[in-house]
Amino acid sequence: MTSTIGDQDFSISLDPANGAPMYRQIIQQIEYAVLSGRAKTGDRLPTIRSLAVDLKINPNTIVRAYGELEIRGIVETRTGSGTYISGKMPDPEDGERERRIQEVLGRFQREMRDLGVAKSELVGLVSSMEE
Amino acid sequence: MTSTIGDQDFSISLDPANGAPMYRQIIQQIEYAVLSGRAKTGDRLPTIRSLAVDLKINPNTIVRAYGELEIRGIVETRTGSGTYISGKMPDPEDGERERRIQEVLGRFQREMRDLGVAKSELVGLVSSMEE
Amino acid sequence: MTSTIGDQDFSISLDPANGAPMYRQIIQQIEYAVLSGRAKTGDRLPTIRSLAVDLKINPNTIVRAYGELEIRGIVETRTGSGTYISGKMPDPEDGERERRIQEVLGRFQREMRDLGVAKSELVGLVSSMEE
Amino acid sequence: MTSTIGDQDFSISLDPANGAPMYRQIIQQIEYAVLSGRAKTGDRLPTIRSLAVDLKINPNTIVRAYGELEIRGIVETRTGSGTYISGKMPDPEDGERERRIQEVLGRFQREMRDLGVAKSELVGLVSSMEE
DNA sequence: GTGGTCTAGACCACT
DNA sequence: GTGGTCTAGACCACA
Numbered sequence: 204m205t206s207t208i209g210d211q212d213f214s215i216s217l218d219p220a221n222g223a224p225m226y227r228q229i230i231q232q233i234e235y236a237v238l239s240g241r242a243k244t245g246d247r248l249p250t251i252r253s254l255a256v257d258l259k260i261n262p263n264t265i266v267r268a269y270g271e272l273e274i275r276g277i278v279e280t281r282t283g284s285g286t287y288i289s290g291k292m293p294d295p296e297d298g299e300r301e302r303r304i305q306e307v308l309g310r311f312q313r314e315m316r317d318l319g320v321a322k323s324e325l326v327g328l329v330s331s332m333e334e
Numbered sequence: 335m336t337s338t339i340g341d342q343d344f345s346i347s348l349d350p351a352n353g354a355p356m357y358r359q360i361i362q363q364i365e366y367a368v369l370s371g372r373a374k375t376g377d378r379l380p381t382i383r384s385l386a387v388d389l390k391i392n393p394n395t396i397v398r399a400y401g402e403l404e405i406r407g408i409v410e411t412r413t414g415s416g417t418y419i420s421g422k423m424p425d426p427e428d429g430e431r432e433r434r435i436q437e438v439l440g441r442f443q444r445e446m447r448d449l450g451v452a453k454s455e456l457v458g459l460v461s462s463m464e465e
Numbered sequence: 466m467t468s469t470i471g472d473q474d475f476s477i478s479l480d481p482a483n484g485a486p487m488y489r490q491i492i493q494q495i496e497y498a499v500l501s502g503r504a505k506t507g508d509r510l511p512t513i514r515s516l517a518v519d520l521k522i523n524p525n526t527i528v529r530a531y532g533e534l535e536i537r538g539i540v541e542t543r544t545g546s547g548t549y550i551s552g553k554m555p556d557p558e559d560g561e562r563e564r565r566i567q568e569v570l571g572r573f574q575r576e577m578r579d580l581g582v583a584k585s586e587l588v589g590l591v592s593s594m595e596e
Numbered sequence: 597m598t599s600t601i602g603d604q605d606f607s608i609s610l611d612p613a614n615g616a617p618m619y620r621q622i623i624q625q626i627e628y629a630v631l632s633g634r635a636k637t638g639d640r641l642p643t644i645r646s647l648a649v650d651l652k653i654n655p656n657t658i659v660r661a662y663g664e665l666e667i668r669g670i671v672e673t674r675t676g677s678g679t680y681i682s683g684k685m686p687d688p689e690d691g692e693r694e695r696r697i698q699e700v701l702g703r704f705q706r707e708m709r710d711l712g713v714a715k716s717e718l719v720g721l722v723s724s725m726e727e
Numbered sequence: 728g729t730g731g732t733c734t735a736g737a738c739c740a741c742t
Numbered sequence: 743g744t745g746g747t748c749t750a751g752a753c754c755a756c757a
Contacts, residue, residue, distance in 0.1 A: 227353055232448050239450020261757050304449055306351055311442040312463055317363055318435055319370025330457045332443055355732055392734045405536050413745045414742035482699060484620055486747055494710055501712025523749045544730045545756035566711055573704040574725055579625050580697055581632020588723045594705055617740055654742055
């Protein structure tokens with residue numbers, strides 16, 4: 204159920220079991236692509252219609268996601284042309300990416316602790332993760 | 335913003351950055367406590383009102399979480415007395431806990447990948463996590 | 466006071482004299498509709514708001530009923546679209562329906578006994594029930 | 597789980613699956629006993645303590661039930677002596693009993709209809725009820 | 728328009 | 743004081 208789209212740099216996938224709403228998953232993944240350097244200023248995002256088809260969701264959901272990304276200044280829409288990664292990075296400093304990483308790490312740590320997985324076991328688990 | 339409550343075994347915390355609704359976060363943490371063995375049959379949960387105060391949220395949200403846990407048979411309510419871990423564990427077999435661990439691991443892996451963190455870096459990150 | 470809604474297959478009514486809470490009465494009637502075969506997989510339930518208006522109760526009460534039916538796997542919600550009878554019947558075997566019938570019968574018998582209605586009179590009463 | 601108490605005329609039983617709160621079930625059964633003529637003016641009810649023990653519930657619940665019955669004028673408490681059926685019947689006319697019977701009958705009819713039991717089958721079901 | 732989450736606050740049932 | 747039900751109303755996510 205993890206439909207994937209775009210060229211290798213812009214693959215977006217939805218996880219229905221994730222709990223997070225689809226539009227937010229899309230936003231997050233594009234933000235992350237920018238923060239990680241995989242998406243660079245001027246790169247063109249998939250069209251709303253194609254992304255909707257590929258992810259099998261309503262185009263309005265993509266509109267929402269792109270719209271919110273534009274409000275945040277992360278993307279730019281040029282009517283009739285498409286949606287592009289903006290010149291303004293979400294947070295020019297790498298601090299933002301660092302912050303996100305720590306956030307994800309913290310959530311991971313907390314959930315594993317709640318599940319009774321000792322810190323010493325975590326390293327083993329992570330290093331044995333399949334691709 | 336991660337207010338914490340209860341004795342050391344039943345600490346429940348909300349993460350506002352976590353997209354999941356609050357009532358679901360509460361459910362998850364209690365399920366995890368049971369799966370990990372930290373919460374045992376007969377243990378008393380915090381009262382609805384006290385948890386609401388500690389988490390600074392509306393009591394109805396706790397009511398909802400506890401109610402859903404009861405439907406799932408994880409918890410038992412004795413009106414006028416309190417809410418208790420039920421005799422029926424969610425899945426006595428350890429399979430359920432394993433499944434949840436894999437789920438968390440998968441989500442972690444995916445989010446880190448999206449943030450551009452290489453698998454090789456993950457082990458380092460995890461092993462250097464602060465307590 | 467028995468407001469009725471929907472098309473002939475999905476009429477739901479509340480009985481204020483019935484001690485059971487409203488949300489439970491709603492759940493029961495939908496369960497029964499499924500068990501009796503009147504409601505079939507894929508059938509659409511009344512919308513939350515329309516049912517609330519028809520029954521003259523707060524929408525949240527319907528939300529709760531539908532939510533619990535979803536947890537039990539009887540119903541499936543597609544946000545933005547509606548609520549539908551799920552593919553998973555509560556108990557495909559007819560055993561469940563039989564069990565419910567016996568339950569209702571037992572309660573009836575007990576209440577009539579308490580009211581001093583002899584068993585011999587019961588048959589007469591039942592056969593003379595108006596439509 | 598249907599603990600029973602008292603002499604043959606005042607047997608009270610609780611049905612936990614009934615949904616109705618316990619104190620209401622107690623009230624109902626005493627009312628019905630009066631309406632059906634099984635309980636007559638001056639008859640002594642079980643003591644609060646003995647009934648609580650027999651039904652395995654909290655004495656306060658009995659206190660509530662008896663208290664409400666007193667408010668309605670159905671019973672009378674004589675301090676230090678016990679609780680007795682009052683001289684004032686709830687509704688001297690037999691109309692009240694009739695009304696209750698119709699109420700029970702109506703609920704039965706509705707639930708059976710909801711379960712898809714035809715009226716023609718009902719008579720058979722009722723006449724074949726075990727004691 | 729359809730469902731989902733949450734708050735504030737009331738009142739009830741029960742220990 | 744503990745849990746249960748309900749209302750009124752706000753705001754969000756989605757089609």
